[in-house]
Amino acid sequence: MGKVVIIGLDGGNFDIIQKWKDKLPTLKKFIDHGSSGYLKTTIPPLTIPAWPSFYTGKNPGKYGVFDFVDRTSKNKNKIVDSTYVKSDSLWSILSKDNKKCCVINVPLTYPAKKINGLMITGLLTPKRDSFFTYPKQLSEKIKDYRLHLDVGYTKKKKKEFFNDAVKVHRARAKTSIDLVKSQYFDFFMVVFTMTDEISHHYWKDMVKKTKYEKAIFRIYREADNSIKKLMDTAGKDTNFIIMSDHGFGSLExxxxxxxxxxxxxxxxxxxxxxxxxxxxxxxxxxxxxxxxxxxxxxxxxxxxxxxxxxxxxxxxxxxxxxxxxxxxxxxxxxxxxxxxxxxxxxxxxxxxxxxxxxxxxxxxxxxxxxxxxxxxxxxxxxxxxxxxxxxxxxxxxxxxxxxxxxxxxxxxxxxxHPLGISGGHRLHGVFLAYGPDIKFNNVKNAEIIDITPTVLHMFNQEIPPDMDGKVLKEIFKENSDFLKNKIKYEKIDKTNLEKQKINKTLKKLRLL
Ligand SMILES: [Zn+2]
Structure with a gap:
């Protein structure tokens, strides 16, 4: 069985990728030879709940996180973390089946949970403490990895901010490539978030053609380079998915x-x-x-x-x-x-x-x-x-x-906007797929909750029946096993569930 690699482009915009594809040779390969289309995200189109909806394959009502702030308690200032996500993730399901996984910089994964492989946590990681990687020792081996930007954005620091964003991107890409080189993974995932950061701060520079006009293009080109290196390292038997958590447009x-x-x-x-x-x-x-x-x-x-x-x-x-x-x-x-x-x-x-x-x-x-x-x-x-x-x-x-x-x-x-932030999120992001099992196709009606069931199907796994997403069968080649294989859903043992319910009620009654 071949490997699956997912590359997240936070805030990735399908329209600008298509417009610039001749200057983005790796992404062009996905568009010209793979499956591509818009990827509808959660409403509201926010990084959180978009990423946890991706990795659970479910709507937020099923796992309990609707926003950056906790809704389940009375404290309105409590910021959520990975322990608030009450559902299995794509990698926890794959780990249970002994698949080797590596997951880097996915938002809302801190504190890192146990995984059959490696994890570096993403957005909402406060600092490089002992919960920032799994296993803990991994943190020692990735000293050059950058968790945060050092430069805060102000209108006067546009150049420094952009340069720092490029450095952060390169550090994360290098760690990713080093880890792919170091050992075999069945499933590998990294999220590049600087596409989102730069789009927020330089959108109007692009529209109004200021001297920072090219900032967004340059960060996409950085991402394109990093994806090429990852593809070269991962090898030809790998199927790749590129996805964003939401689209992008102007913030008025x-x-x-x-x-x-x-x-x-x-x-x-x-x-x-x-x-x-x-x-x-x-x-x-x-x-x-x-x-x-x-x-x-x-x-x-x-x-x-x-x-x-x-x-x-x-x-x-x-x-x-x-x-x-x-x-x-x-x-x-x-x-x-x-x-x-x-x-x-x-x-x-x-x-x-x-x-x-x-x-x-x-x-x-x-x-x-x-x-x-x-x-x-x-x-x-x-x-x-x-x-x-x-x-x-x-x-x-x-x-x-x-x-x-x-x-x-x-x-x-x-x-x-008080800080002059000029770009904001949109409902439709980007979906691209390319690899030995992926055909050339325009994908319609793909949603962020579809990725996890699709990848589970690619690993011949049973899909939990409460997942809201569907398997994107239209991306697979005619001769691919992924198209031939029947989609399997996990069977829930109803008699067992009934027994559990009765036991719970009995326990409660005894307490009363
Ligand atoms: Zn954003």
Whole structure:
């Protein structure tokens, strides 16, 4: 059986790959000789839950993570980690079948869990501690691996930021290639995230043709080079999949959804003197964004709590302004938490929901609604963790308008990004596949949850029946075993499940 390699391109955009394919020879090979198409991701199109939905093959309602913040507890500031993902992963299933796996830099894998092989954790890894690799000793062998960027982005540091991003990419690619060379793996995966970082910060440079116009192209070319080296090292019997967690486009505006909800009397502030004072200061224009802009203008940004580096200090600063602690929760009907357009209902009755939806459609700019669609949680999620899901998710101007990740950031409902971030996520990312079993085809209707069942099928594994994704059979050649082999689903022993249920009930009764 041949090997399977997945290369993640965080924020990868299929349109620009097609446009630049003559200058990206490796990616061109995938498009001209393999299977390719858009890859629909989760709604909202966010790195998390997109990557865990990929590696579980399930919608977030089945594994319990909907966003960067924990929804299952009352603490609204708790950032999730891999222990929150209540489901098997692609590599845990392969490991159980003794397949050798190597998984590098996949978001939401920290703390590293046991795997039959090697793991280096990805996004949301705080530092190089003993949970950053599996096994722990691996960390000693990869001293040159870069976990984070050293340079924080500011408009004045565009060059340094880009150069650092290239260094981080190269360090991760080199470690990946060294590990592929060092031993045999049945399944290998690495996620390159600098495509996302650079697209966020240089999108408008590309559109407006500034002197940093080529930054995004250059990071794609770096990725193309690294993929070529990985392919040369892995050998000809390997089937490759390239995927992104979401697509990319411009980021036009930021929306202070909580401020809108305050205006519409759906969110209420406490009637305390301090809150009133804060609210009035806020209305006068003393906002975190304005203070930040002032500091930048004075050239003091190096001494200022830059969000990428000093998150705690920034949060403290933001607390001087309006925050969730100022909210009157007894009266509040809805609030926004999350950085795309997530709305949570504090009062769950259906008439409140209808009222909130009606008001939101009136969120206008120049007399035109900015809302394309309001998804209700029943449209997006199912499963054991359904009750914790975001109640409503807004699609505002094809996700080119997104909400602030903090309570409120300025006294305008619709505002520019305070740091000049000009690129944002889109619903359709990229899917490419190439190898001895992969045919030339345009793939339609591929979704991020389809990759795990597809790879399990390639390893002749049984697919857990609660996976939401499907096997992408249209990518396989006519003579490939992958096309001939029947898709196998794991059988659940119902009598056993019933027995377990009865035992649980008996235990409970005894406790009562
Ligand atoms: Zn991103």
């Amino acid at each position: 505006k930021m929306v202070n959804l909580n401020l809108f909800l305050i205006d519409k009397k759906l969110l209420f502030l406490k009637k305390e003197i301090l809150t009133n004072l804060k609210y009035n200061l806020f209305k006068l224009g003393f906002t975190p964004t304005n203070i930040y802009n002032l500091v930048c203008k004075l050239g003091l940004q190096d001494f200022f709590p830059e969000p990428r580096i000093n998150k705690n200090v920034r949060e403290k600063l933001l607390n001087i302004f309006l925050s969730f602690s100022d909210v009157d929760w007894n009266r509040t009907i809805a609030y926004s938490l999350g950085n795309v357009g997530q709305i949570h209902l504090n009062k769950k009755d259906i008439h409140y929901k209808k009222k909130v939806i009606k008001s939101l459609y009136n969120l206008k700019e120049n007399n035109e609604s900015i809302i394309d669609e309001i998804y209700e949680k029943k449209d997006l999620y199912s499963g054991k963790y359904f009750e914790y899901a975001t109640d409503l998710c807004l699609k505002m101007k094809d996700f080119s308008y997104i909400s602030y990740p903090v309570f409120v950031n300025s006294n305008k409902i619709i505002d520019n």
